Amino acid sequence: MNLLKELPLRDEEVAPVDNSPIKELALMSDEDVAAPDLFEMPAPLPYPVAAVDVEETRDGFPVLPARPGAQALHWVGRDDAVISPSYTRSYPFVMDHGKGSEVWDIDGDRYLDFTAGVAVLATGHTHPAIVKAIQQQAEKFIHMAGTDFYMAQPVELAERLIGHAPGTFSKRVFFTNSGTESIEAAMKLARWHTRRPVLVSFFGAFHGRTYGSMSLSNSKALHRTGFQPLLAGIQQVPYPYHYRCPLGGNHAEADCGLACVEYIEKVTFKYQVSPSEVAAFIIEPIQGEGGYVVPPSSFYPALRALADKYDIPLVVDEIQSGMGRTGKMFAIEHWGVTPDVICLAKGIASGVPLGAVIAREDLMTWPSGAHANTFGGNPLAVAAALATLDLLETELIANAAAMGAYIMPRIKEWEQRYSFVGNVRGIGLMIGAELVEDKQTKEYAGELRDAIVDQCFKRGLLLLGAGKSVIRFCPPLVITKDELDEGLSILEAVMDEFEAQRHGGTSVVGS
Numbered sequence: 001m002n003l004l005k006e007l008p009l010r011d012e013e014v015a016p017v018d019n020s021p022i023k024e025l026a027l028m029s030d031e032d033v034a035a036p037d038l039f040e041m042p043a044p045l046p047y048p049v050a051a052v053d054v055e056e057t058r059d060g061f062p063v064l065p066a067r068p069g070a071q072a073l074h075w076v077g078r079d080d081a082v083i084s085p086s087y088t089r090s091y092p093f094v095m096d097h098g099k100g101s102e103v104w105d106i107d108g109d110r111y112l113d114f115t116a117g118v119a120v121l122a123t124g125h126t127h128p129a130i131v132k133a134i135q136q137q138a139e140k141f142i143h144m145a146g147t148d149f150y151m152a153q154p155v156e157l158a159e160r161l162i163g164h165a166p167g168t169f170s171k172r173v174f175f176t177n178s179g180t181e182s183i184e185a186a187m188k189l190a191r192w193h194t195r196r197p198v199l200v201s202f203f204g205a206f207h208g209r210t211y212g213s214m215s216l217s218n219s220k221a222l223h224r225t226g227f228q229p230l231l232a233g234i235q236q237v238p239y240p241y242h243y244r245c246p247l248g249g250n251h252a253e254a255d256c257g258l259a260c261v262e263y264i265e266k267v268t269f270k271y272q273v274s275p276s277e278v279a280a281f282i283i284e285p286i287q288g289e290g291g292y293v294v295p296p297s298s299f300y301p302a303l304r305a306l307a308d309k310y311d312i313p314l315v316v317d318e319i320q321s322g323m324g325r326t327g328k329m330f331a332i333e334h335w336g337v338t339p340d341v342i343c344l345a346k347g348i349a350s351g352v353p354l355g356a357v358i359a360r361e362d363l364m365t366w367p368s369g370a371h372a373n374t375f376g377g378n379p380l381a382v383a384a385a386l387a388t389l390d391l392l393e394t395e396l397i398a399n400a401a402a403m404g405a406y407i408m409p410r411i412k413e414w415e416q417r418y419s420f421v422g423n424v425r426g427i428g429l430m431i432g433a434e435l436v437e438d439k440q441t442k443e444y445a446g447e448l449r450d451a452i453v454d455q456c457f458k459r460g461l462l463l464l465g466a467g468k469s470v471i472r473f474c475p476p477l478v479i480t481k482d483e484l485d486e487g488l489s490i491l492e493a494v495m496d497e498f499e500a501q502r503h504g505g506t507s508v509v510g511s
């Protein structure tokens with residue numbers, strides 16, 4: 001994507017400054033844009049960092065500055081020349097700084113952040129307690145390799161995570177650097193412990209992009225295309241996505257979860273793989289990238305019972321749904337089910353890279369040297385995680401529950417208000433609105449979703465999609481009612497526009 005070619009510059013801002021580098025970049029072809037000399041970085045363009053002044057209105061909507069501004073375009077152009085094209089940027093937001101649920105781009109324009117850096121910033125941007133914890137730790141030491149030396153900080157964090165994990169049995173923790181690494185560790189642990197080869201994952205799952213986690217995942221064929229062959233010994237089974245039954249059935253919601261578990265036992269275990277060869281079920285309690293899919297209440301108790309029947313460890317991937325996002329520390333707690341292994345990352349350290357695997361002690365019995373890493377349990381990340389836990393425990397888990405309960409009725413009402421909102425679901429501050437072309441056929445409205453997300457960006461609200469046509473809401477857990485109201489009002493104004501367009505009304509969208 002070369003956004004320089006696609007996006008107009010802001011005339012009024014470009015005029016007074018020497019913008020020749022931008023114009024030159026804009027006129028270059030892809031081939032011409034050689035890697036810039038990184039040792040002579042041009043200074044950022046001298047635009048004032050000012051609050052947006054909203055004076056005029058058009059059809060009741062504020063007329064905001066065209067976004068992105070010229071500095072953003074400048075950096076998007078340079079990014080386009082040197083950064084891997086495999087990234088999936090939805091729109092050209094170039095971060096400058098953030099505070100809580102607000103962020104400012106490099107042109108000084110303010111946005112509300114309903115993405116939390118993809119469900120990572122549990123405590124919001126630059127929470128003073130997190131910044132202080134990182135600073136204090138940085139002054140003491142930054143790294144010492146927990147795999148070879150002892151450190152107090154990871155021990156303290158492990159003890160506190162274990163204290164939060166469901167189940168009264170003893171547990172142990174392995175620290176990682178990311179979500180995918182937590183999943184890889186859990187896959188290895190399950191195979192090592194059971195000495196069984198097969199890992200069972202679910203349709204629509206997303207567990208990461210390294211070979212093991214990618215092999216478990218199947219939320220998008222693109223993630224696998226060109227990367228075959230994948231890891232052997234993976235079996236995929238239906239996930240109870242009630243709005244779009246993976247079994248092609250028409251079960252009542254109460255039966256939907258049971259139907260999927262029954263399928264695993266009666267079909268998968270009978271025709272495809274013997275349960276005696278299954279090392280683990282690996283599952284997202286609420287599917288994230290697959291579209292914020294919430295299983296019905298019957299599902300997890302039945303899956304737990306099936307796992308117990310065949311002595312199969314239950315591994316939950318709480319990388320997106322964990323750390324208080326759903327109004328409980330771990331989403332699986334909403335079903336009252338105790339997993340054997342919990343995989344964590346994202347929100348655990350408020351944006352400093354860290355992951356963790358919490359496992360039953362009698363399962364995490366691999367010997368010294370069987371698995372390790374260099375950076376896992378990095379003290380800066382652990383300091384941020386300890387401060388994150390303090391905030392989650394004292395206020396933020398409760399705030400996630402309260403704010404989720406506050407916005408859910410308003411978002412749910414969209415199913416009636418908009419012809420293209422097919423299904424709204426979620427718990428706490430993990431909410432998805434699935435858009436469809438037609439409520440009867442449920443044809444995915446992916447292009448419409450992308451257009452709505454893009455319009456929201458232009459009006460100062462950062463959103464992300466999930467699945468084929470879901471708008472996802474995963475704001476920082478510090479978000480306030482006023483901020484939620486402000487963001488939802490922007491989104492509703494945009495969706496009203498698209499609704500009017502559908503009915504032949506005039507629209508500012510696309511103008």
Ligand SMILES: Cc1ncc(COP(=O)(O)O)c(C=O)c1O
Pocket residue numbers: 178179180181183206207208209284288289317318319320321345346
């Ligand atoms: C549920 C889940 N598991 C695993 C991952 C992979 O995490 P990471 O990108 O840190 O490797 C993600 C990332 O989006 C996720 O949502």
